[in-house]
Amino acid sequence: MTYRILIVDDNEDILEFLSQVLGDTYKLYLAENGEAAQKILDTEVVDLIISDIMMPGIDGFELCRLVKTNVEYCHIPVVLLTVKNTYQSHIEGLEVGADLYIQKPFSPELLLVQIANLLANRLKIKAHFASSPFEDVRVMAHSKTDEAFLKKLDDYIRKNLKDPNLNIDQLAEHMNMSRPTFYRKIKSLSALSPKELIDVTRLKKATKLIAQNEFSMFEIAKMVGYGSQSLFNKNFQRYFNVPPQEYISSLGKDKKE
Incomplete structure (x- = not known):
C-alpha cells in the first residue's frame, strides 16, 4: 500500500x-x-x-x-x-x-x-478494531468530529442489523454524504469498505449473542442479518480468525478458568 x-x-x-x-x-x-x-x-x-x-x-x-x-x-x-x-x-x-x-x-x-x-x-x-470482537467502533476516532460521526453511523447500522439488504447507499444517505465521499471516509478511517464495516458490526453483535447462550447459531445468524449460515461462519472466521463453534468453546474455557 x-x-x-x-x-x-x-x-x-x-x-x-x-x-x-x-x-x-x-x-x-x-x-x-x-x-x-x-x-x-x-x-x-x-x-x-x-x-x-x-x-x-x-x-x-x-x-x-x-x-x-x-x-x-x-x-x-x-x-x-x-x-x-x-x-x-x-x-x-x-x-x-x-x-x-x-x-x-x-x-x-x-x-x-x-x-x-x-x-x-x-x-x-x-x-485491532476489525479483529477484536468487543472493540467499540469509536476506537478509530481521532477527533471529536470523527467520534460523533462513528457513533451516528454505528447506531444506524445496529438499528438495522436484521436487514440483510443494508447497503452503502442507505448508510451514505443517513450520513448526508454522497456515495463516493462516504466510501472514501470509511475506507480511510477503518481500512474496511462500507460493506465490510457492516459485516464486522453484524459479527460483533453475534459474539455478544453467543456469550448470552440463549440462541442457536442459526438464530443468531438470522438476528444479525445473515440469510446463509455458511456465509456467517465464513465471515466470522475471516474477521476473528476462529470459527463460531471454536469461539463458543473458548468462552466455556474462560469461565472455568
Whole structure:
C-alpha cells in the first residue's frame, strides 16, 4: 500500500525539498496555499497532510482547524512545520488538532521516521478494531468530529442489523454524504469498505449473542442479518480468525478458568 501525502507550503524550495525527501516512499500532492490544499482534499484520497504554518491567506493553523472540523476529512493526520519555537505556537498547534508539530530546520530522517510511525499506529488501530470482537467502533476516532460521526453511523447500522439488504447507499444517505465521499471516509478511517464495516458490526453483535447462550447459531445468524449460515461462519472466521463453534468453546474455557 502506498500512502498519499498532501504537502502545503508557499515556498517552492521547501516543496521541492520535501518532494525529494518523501517522493520515493509516498505518492505526493503539492499545494502552495491553503485554498489549493482544500481543492485537493475535495477530490483526492489523502492519508496525511504536512503543512507550513506561516502562509498568506489560510495559514497552517487555520487549515488544520478546517481539516479537523470537517467530517469528510477530519480523520487525516496533520503535521505542522514551523520556524516558531514558542510555547504559545505549540499550544495553538495542539488546540487546532495537529498530530505532530515539527520545528524547522529538521532532519529528513527524523521526519520520515515520525511520519512512518504516525501512519503505522493508525493502521494498528484499524486492524485491532476489525479483529477484536468487543472493540467499540469509536476506537478509530481521532477527533471529536470523527467520534460523533462513528457513533451516528454505528447506531444506524445496529438499528438495522436484521436487514440483510443494508447497503452503502442507505448508510451514505443517513450520513448526508454522497456515495463516493462516504466510501472514501470509511475506507480511510477503518481500512474496511462500507460493506465490510457492516459485516464486522453484524459479527460483533453475534459474539455478544453467543456469550448470552440463549440462541442457536442459526438464530443468531438470522438476528444479525445473515440469510446463509455458511456465509456467517465464513465471515466470522475471516474477521476473528476462529470459527463460531471454536469461539463458543473458548468462552466455556474462560469461565472455568
